Amino acid sequence: MSASSRIPPIAQPFVSEHAKRTLDLVEEFVEKDCIPADTVFSAQLGEEKAKKLGLWNMFLPKNHFTQGAGFSNLEYGLMAELLGKSKVASEATNNAAPDTGNMEVFAKYGNDAQKKQWLAPLLEGKIRSAFLMTEPDVASSDATNIELNIRREGNEYVLNGSKWWSSGAGDPRCAVYLVMGKTDPTNPDTYKQQSVILVPAGLPGITVHRMLTVYGYDDAPHGHGHITFKDVRVPASNMVLGEGRGFEIIQGRLGPGRIHHAMRAIGAAERALEWLIARVNDERKMTFGKPLVAHGVILEWIAKSRIEVDAARLIVLNAAIKIDQGDAKSALKEIAQAKVLVPQTALTIIDRAVQAYGAAGVCQDTPLAYLWAGIRTLRIADGPDEVHLQQLGKRENKARKDAVTAKLNWQREEADRLLAASGFKPKSHL
Numbered sequence: 001m002s003a004s005s006r007i008p009p010i011a012q013p014f015v016s017e018h019a020k021r022t023l024d025l026v027e028e029f030v031e032k033d034c035i036p037a038d039t040v041f042s043a044q045l046g047e048e049k050a051k052k053l054g055l056w057n058m059f060l061p062k063n064h065f066t067q068g069a070g071f072s073n074l075e076y077g078l079m080a081e082l083l084g085k086s087k088v089a090s091e092a093t094n095n096a097a098p099d100t101g102n103m104e105v106f107a108k109y110g111n112d113a114q115k116k117q118w119l120a121p122l123l124e125g126k127i128r129s130a131f132l133m134t135e136p137d138v139a140s141s142d143a144t145n146i147e148l149n150i151r152r153e154g155n156e157y158v159l160n161g162s163k164w165w166s167s168g169a170g171d172p173r174c175a176v177y178l179v180m181g182k183t184d185p186t187n188p189d190t191y192k193q194q195s196v197i198l199v200p201a202g203l204p205g206i207t208v209h210r211m212l213t214v215y216g217y218d219d220a221p222h223g224h225g226h227i228t229f230k231d232v233r234v235p236a237s238n239m240v241l242g243e244g245r246g247f248e249i250i251q252g253r254l255g256p257g258r259i260h261h262a263m264r265a266i267g268a269a270e271r272a273l274e275w276l277i278a279r280v281n282d283e284r285k286m287t288f289g290k291p292l293v294a295h296g297v298i299l300e301w302i303a304k305s306r307i308e309v310d311a312a313r314l315i316v317l318n319a320a321i322k323i324d325q326g327d328a329k330s331a332l333k334e335i336a337q338a339k340v341l342v343p344q345t346a347l348t349i350i351d352r353a354v355q356a357y358g359a360a361g362v363c364q365d366t367p368l369a370y371l372w373a374g375i376r377t378l379r380i381a382d383g384p385d386e387v388h389l390q391q392l393g394k395r396e397n398k399a400r401k402d403a404v405t406a407k408l409n410w411q412r413e414e415a416d417r418l419l420a421a422s423g424f425k426p427k428s429h430l
């Protein structure tokens with residue numbers, strides 16, 4: 001069954017014929033060109049072919065940008081699922097984080113000169129970029145804690161501080177850092193202290209100390225950098241949008257990106273399920289005289305995985321449709337639901353597949369260990385689960401507490417009235 005014929009019925013009406021054809025092309029490209037290239041980890045192997053097939057920059061949504069391939073968030077979301085099955089496919093098609101979010105920042109908030117200098121080569125895949133927000137010395141899930149200092153001196157800004165988990169900084173093609181720091185640390189409005197400024201990689205005063213590993217994987221060539229800034233000077237024109245606009249930028253940056261991550265995680269879960277099914281039907285490896293699939297619990301794993309991945313996909317597609325119908329801000333609730341639910345679901349499914357392989361599941365002979373390590377980081381990166389849950393909980397509680405309390409009180413009174421009208425005694429209540 002082709003990818004376009006598997007689009008859930010609820011999403012079908014929102015997907016154009018062009019997007020359906022592209023989705024089928026993406027599937028063929030991922031399965032035939034990218035997954036085999038995963039072992040040599042060379043996105044460049046597929047890049048030329050991806051461009052030829054027109055599979056390039058699909059992530060930039062058509063209702064907000066002119067520079068992309070003309071798809072909606074929903075249409076690209078369906079494609080991102082397929083890209084997420086491979087290590088290299090997102091990069092080979094120029095749809096990889098953090099460049100995608102950074103290109104959105106340039107497209108949304110950059111001025112003409114910044115777009116010309118950085119967005120144009122990023123869109124062509126000639127350079128790479130990194131977004132530097134998280135710091136080693138403060139709890140960065142609360143971005144008001146960020147300390148890197150950005151001080152104005154004449155026509156320049158001077159940067160001092162340290163960053164880590166700067167994804168993409170390890171790539172030799174990484175040419176620009178988007179750095180969040182404080183231009184006005186004493187402003188009583190703690191959301192106006194921050195700014196985002198553009199820093200060309202390799203300037204004097206920048207030290208890249210090391211690349212951080214993820215469960216021991218080095219994530220080369222992409223790399224998560226630990227970087228310090230000592231009196232690093234950039235022209236004042238490198239400021240994005242203006243001083244004090246940092247929060248606005250990070251909030252605008254992460255909405256659609258979370259959908260991309262979530263859909264790639266669905267792709268990873270689907271790939272794990274494929275590996276699970278292959279193993280449990282392998283008749284060379286029987287236990288107690290039967291292939292694993294003949295043991296009852298295994299069919300239950302397959303069934304639960306199918307249910308869970310299909311349900312999770314609907315949550316993400318719903319969020320993508322909501323963004324397409326308004327913008328990322330109007331879909332905050334739906335995006336947060338997807339951000340929290342999907343990695344947890346995908347991890348459960350990958351873990352079942354690991355279990356089915358026994359020891360082979362935890363080593364390099366299947367993609368499962370690497371998939372698990374990558375998806376596990378999604379419960380922390382772009383804000384940990386707890387922060388999103390807190391915001392979701394607050395929002396749900398605030399929106400509903402008065403109305404549900406009033407409704408339940410009315411229902412109790414109405415029940416009492418009906419009982420009294422029928423000659424019964426009112427019930428005792430809490």
Ligand SMILES: Cc1cc2nc3c(=O)[nH]c(=O)nc-3n(C[C@H](O)[C@H](O)[C@H](O)COP(=O)(O)OP(=O)(O)OC[C@H]3O[C@@H](n4cnc5c(N)ncnc54)[C@H](O)[C@@H]3O)c2cc1C
Pocket residue numbers: 098130131132133134135138139140141142164165166167168214224377380381382383384385386387390
């Ligand atoms: C693979 C990977 C790639 C990344 N890429 C980038 C990048 O490119 N650029 C970048 O700037 N950053 C990046 N990050 C960093 C990431 O965004 C941060 O790690 C994340 O925001 C959490 O910040 P922290 O690590 O400082 O954790 P802390 O803020 O110290 O939080 C630690 C823990 O505290 C708990 N916690 C926090 N708030 C609450 C709360 N309100 N209630 C209950 N518990 C809470 C959570 O469990 C959380 O995990 C990346 C991280 C990973 C793992």
